[in-house]
Amino acid sequence: MMRLWAGELAPLHIALSAIVLLWDLYVARRMTQTRGVPPVIGTLTGLAALLIAPALMVALVSTSSLSGRALYTIAWVWPLTAVLVTVQAAAATARGHIARAAGIPIVIYDGLLAAVYVTRWMLAEGHPPPDSLLALSAAQTGAQAITASRLAILSPWFLHIPILAPATATRRRFGTTVRVALATLAVAWTALIALQIPRSTRALASYSRYADDRLQERPEGDFLIGVKVFPTLRTGPPPLALRTDLDLADTLDVGIVSVYIAPEGATARALDSLARSLERQRSAGRRLIATLGYPRNARNAWATSPPQYTEARAREATRIAQRLRPDFLVPVVDPFGAGQRQLGPLEPQQWAQLIDAIARSAAASDPRIRIVAHIGGFTRRDRVLFDWAMRAESPADVVGMSLMPWYDGAESLDRDMIAADKWIAAAASEKEVWVLEARGFPAVHGELNQERALWGALAWATSRSAVKGYVVYQASDYESPTGLRAPGGRIRRATAAVRRAIRALREREISE
Numbered sequence: 001m002m003r004l005w006a007g008e009l010a011p012l013h014i015a016l017s018a019i020v021l022l023w024d025l026y027v028a029r030r031m032t033q034t035r036g037v038p039p040v041i042g043t044l045t046g047l048a049a050l051l052i053a054p055a056l057m058v059a060l061v062s063t064s065s066l067s068g069r070a071l072y073t074i075a076w077v078w079p080l081t082a083v084l085v086t087v088q089a090a091a092a093t094a095r096g097h098i099a100r101a102a103g104i105p106i107v108i109y110d111g112l113l114a115a116v117y118v119t120r121w122m123l124a125e126g127h128p129p130p131d132s133l134l135a136l137s138a139a140q141t142g143a144q145a146i147t148a149s150r151l152a153i154l155s156p157w158f159l160h161i162p163i164l165a166p167a168t169a170t171r172r173r174f175g176t177t178v179r180v181a182l183a184t185l186a187v188a189w190t191a192l193i194a195l196q197i198p199r200s201t202r203a204l205a206s207y208s209r210y211a212d213d214r215l216q217e218r219p220e221g222d223f224l225i226g227v228k229v230f231p232t233l234r235t236g237p238p239p240l241a242l243r244t245d246l247d248l249a250d251t252l253d254v255g256i257v258s259v260y261i262a263p264e265g266a267t268a269r270a271l272d273s274l275a276r277s278l279e280r281q282r283s284a285g286r287r288l289i290a291t292l293g294y295p296r297n298a299r300n301a302w303a304t305s306p307p308q309y310t311e312a313r314a315r316e317a318t319r320i321a322q323r324l325r326p327d328f329l330v331p332v333v334d335p336f337g338a339g340q341r342q343l344g345p346l347e348p349q350q351w352a353q354l355i356d357a358i359a360r361s362a363a364a365s366d367p368r369i370r371i372v373a374h375i376g377g378f379t380r381r382d383r384v385l386f387d388w389a390m391r392a393e394s395p396a397d398v399v400g401m402s403l404m405p406w407y408d409g410a411e412s413l414d415r416d417m418i419a420a421d422k423w424i425a426a427a428a429s430e431k432e433v434w435v436l437e438a439r440g441f442p443a444v445h446g447e448l449n450q451e452r453a454l455w456g457a458l459a460w461a462t463s464r465s466a467v468k469g470y471v472v473y474q475a476s477d478y479e480s481p482t483g484l485r486a487p488g489g490r491i492r493r494a495t496a497a498v499r500r501a502i503r504a505l506r507e508r509e510i511s512e
């Protein structure tokens with residue numbers, strides 16, 4: 001995990017959160033051993049301390065569709081714990097057991113977190129929270145982008161830990177210093193969250209611009225809508241994901257399914273298992289996109305020998321082409337995003353060489369396969385790689401893009417779609433463009449805004465003749481909380497919009 005967030009403040013944030021957690025446990029232990037603590041405060045402290053560690057684990061684990069089915073029914077434990085800590089801190093401060101200069105900042109901080117985590121629980125249960133609470137929850141994620149990682153919006157692993165207020169006197173200078181430090185930390189984190197509220201409020205309001213967007217007719221039938229299924233596979237598909245994701249693909253009646261395969265999962269046995277699992281999808285006429293991910297030791301393997309790393313990935317891509325026989329193969333995922341975090345900073349030319357070697361090896365084993373060059377972002381280096389992929393001499397048959405709203409909501413998504421228009425026009429190529437990863441953020445910006453984000457990107461895609469496909473990322477919450485299905489199994493409202501779009505485009509195609 002540290003390698004994933006290398007170069008950011010995630011290690012510092014995790015360390016501070018661990019210190020706060022240890023402090024909470026220490027406060028509870030000391031108060032249970034000290035006479036004279038008021039029964040009410042002692043009870044609140046004991047309950048909070050008893051719950052905080054297991055509640056934190058539930059909060060983290062229940063965000064995945066693989067484990068959330070077993071834990072989503074007790075997801076309320078984490079917001080309840082935050083509320084208990086807030087009440088405990090307020091009681092200790094009101095009764096003068098902690099100096100108000102230190103107690104009040106802690107109470108305000110804990111109160112903010114309680115509101116945020118209650119809002120998250122409401123979202124998880126499918127209950128739309130008030131806009132003010134949703135903006136506060138989004139602001140907390142925005143603060144995490146500053147204090148931890150810019151990818152906090154994609155990861156449920158970044159949380160703020162509420163702080164218990166000590167209700168025992170201290171005469172030691174060290175104890176006073178610790179209390180002042182925690183109060184200062186509470187002030188800093190509260191201020192960062194508060195500063196993000198205007199931005200998050202604008203972001204939530206911005207999605208309304210997509211509410212009335214209309215899809216463009218594609219009478220040629222040359223536009224496919226699909227969905228990414230399963231987590232990144234290191235073995236065969238998990239049974240739960242196999243059942244729920246493929247059922248969702250059938251319900252939506254998608255034209256394409258997308259799977260991501262880690263190198264560890266590109267064994268003959270695992271690929272044969274996956275091929276059998278997808279037989280029904282293929283027999284239904286659905287096309288298949290297979291994406292090759294990165295190995296666990298990607299950075300070390302690349303640093304040791306780039307040629308050997310390339311050869312290993314080429315062998316895996318060839319095995320995927322032979323065993324799985326996908327219609328499309330993505331040799332590399334998001335070079336300047338996920339790729340840079342996994343391999344380190346490579347130049348566009350190096351990524352082009354890597355894609356070229358893997359693609360040619362796979363195409364040699366199956367000439368029918370179409371190679372997709374994935375351009376995950378819209379930076380200057382992404383533009384260089386996009387221009388290379390769109391050239392006639394590159395091995396790419398299709399160029400895939402990622403579209404997601406990010407922290408600024410629709411403003412970020414609009415900027416990316418405008419950039420995509422410019423890039424496509426400047427390339428003047430006949431190659432197809434796909435939206436390979438279309439996302440919204442239901443756990444941060446709400447399910448209504450996830451629906452609007454997906455719809456806005458889909459309206460853009462259907463109105464561009466160069467764009468031939470659109471893949472929703474993803475069927476369920478796996479690597480990120482962006483799925484059409486919540487961890488508890490509940491279908492999010494964006495699913496109905498995707499199904500409506502598929503039916504509308506298909507009916508127009510038939511009528512033509």
